Amino acid sequence: DIQMTQSPSTLSASVGDRVTITCRASQTIGRWLAWYQQKPGKAPKILIYDASNLQSGVPSRFSGGGSGAEFTLTISSLQPDDFATYYCQQSNGYLYTFGQGTKLEIK
């Protein structure tokens, strides 16, 4: 199984900050990496797919990068609505695994 490790597990930041979350795969996965945002009591929402493609309707302050085994999610200027938990997800063949999540908190 491919394991996904996110860092940090918790991130404290302020409105207007630029933040980056990292996701590392236990083996190379090309660009088959997606990012999700989840708020309490809600289903996850897709933000980024194929490492760097912004899902329709997602604000442009979100961006994704990386390939192979290391990926990043960057929020260029944090907005109040962005405080949530973020997950990465890999697709290898027909199997999927998620990172453990990064909780983005208000400083």
Next chain:
Amino acid sequence: QLQLQESVPGLVKPSETLSLTCTVSGGFISSSDMYWGWIRQPPGKGLEWIGTINYSGITYYNPSLTSRVSMSVDTSKNQFSLRMASVTAADTAVYYCCRIRALRFFDYWGQGSLVTVSS
């Protein structure tokens, strides 16, 4: 707008079989390039993919669950279903049904429904 809605029992006894159904509206489950799946999230924990199915019944399962799960599809009702046998307290979770685009990522999700395994 595509919408997915889970139908779940809420409470299931240990050792019994859990049966879940997802109803798709605003689109057809029989689209040839679309796949459908189940994901769960134990309270306070992360996300775990359970399985995937397409309109013709091709399935893929999480290797850690494959001995206990099976999925089926009913195109006439625009529904797909999950059965999980021999449940324990560790199967207590919010269960989400999803659409899987290009077999790469989950772009539409149901609202999620909590299943509690308890006697």
